Amino acid sequence: MKQLRARRAAWGLAFLLWQLGPAAQAMDPITVGFALASAAASALTGIISYPKVYCYFAECCADRPVALVREELKKNFDKRLFGQHLVSQVVVKAVGGFLSNPNPKKPLALSLHGWTGSGKNFVSKMIAESIYEEGLRSRYVHQFVSTLHFPHQQNVGQYKDQLQTWIRGNVSACGRSIFIFDEMDKMPAKLIDSIKPFLDHYEEINGVSYRRAIFVFLSNAGAEKITEVALDYWKRGKNREELPLSIMQETLSTSVFNNKNSGFWHSSLIDRNVIDYFIPFFPLEITHVKMCIKAELKSRGYPVDDYMVTQIAEEMTYFPKEERLYSDKGCKTVHTKLDFYYDI
Known part of the structure; x- marks a missing residue:
């Protein structure tokens, strides 16, 4: 992070010196300091006119090359994500494919399920960092923790309004916003349904397009069912790597839809098929x-x-x-x- 800020500061200084021109080379440091101060205002206007230059030393809502995103995800998963063959396969392809589509029909929605310590938070962090260098600290990455942000069932109506306003405002500022919902299994029932319009196949809602945004849901719900399937495979002498995604997706979606403590209980997000992937995190051996x-x-x-x-x-x-x-x-x-x- 310090290196990133230092690099941006260096680019900012270089840009201002460029604005001053060759005369700056003949000035002593104090004179250059005064000159930089006087040039800052006019240079700022120039910077705004050159967004690619500006983005070298200030964070922008801009796309990184898809190849770089895929490479970074794969590298981090290979080095630090263990025992999760389906996660590695699905996330790299899903995120890479979504980012490479210039006109997606809807936002990308990933729902990550499994026991604590299996890698869900790590994967959401890596998704954020692969798209924005500042990762979870980015102004374009927004993280909600159910027990912190939505602690009281009686306030669901208020939470719905706040959540819709927050998402609408941030996507208006940056279409490539990332929203991470942690502890979905502790979220008040029906609250998550309030964001269903933002995940559906609409070109715009009140003048705002949500189709380039990414939504990631993290939950312990469904972990028992994942373990049950994995254990059954083990008892039959099969490797967990043989488990196909299709079986696990259907198992998970049904399990969390019928679980009152899943955050997705009878949720319209599942009923209307707006979640693109239910991704299982197997228990670690x-x-x-x-x-x-x-x-x-x-x-x-x-x-x-x-x-x-x-x-x-x-x-x-x-x-x-x-x-x-x-x-x-x-x-x-x-x-x-x-x-x-x-x-x-």
Whole structure:
């Protein structure tokens, strides 16, 4: 982030010096400082006239090359997302295909489901960072956490108005806005239906087009059903990688639609098929937990000690009780485990 701001500041200074011309080279630093101040106002007008130049040192609502988005997503998923073959396949293709379409018929809507620690927040973060360099800190990326922003069922009417106003205002400012809804399973029932018009196949609503926006929903709802299907495959001697997306999408959409605690209970978003992909995050096995530990060690600059990795992984808890096949916290507590073992 500091490098990004430094680069933008450098470009801003370079642009102002360019505005001053060759005479600036003969000035002493103090004179240049006064000259820069006097040139700033006129240069700003010039910058506005050159949006591509301006966007080098200030964040813009502008598209990054689709090839770069795909490359960044794939690279991050390969390095840091483990045990989620369907997620890697679907998200890269869905996001890349959507961004490459100059005239999408509707916004992109992704619903991510699975146990805590399986990678949902990581994937939403990577989607944001692949499109905007500042990621979740970008002014064009908006994150809602149900327990923080929508804590009271009795205020659903007020929340609906606020949510519609917020989305309308931000998409008006930037068509390529990203909206992330975390803890969907804790969202008051029927609240999410208020944004259904923004996700549907409308060219415009009151003069605003929402078709270039991206909506991402994160939920623990459906995790039991994902585990049930994955465990059944394991008991039949099949690999989880053999599970097709079509089966999991149908299973998930039905499960969350009929679950009163899903945030999507009898939701028009599902009934009207405006969610493009229901993406399952499988529970992580011990081999995947070890991969998380190794990745965290490398990110901290520590040597990878296989004995230590195994010891940490085996200390974590797993389910079902007899098989001890899946980590009940995924990779969520890996960093705290390493803090304990590598306390210096």
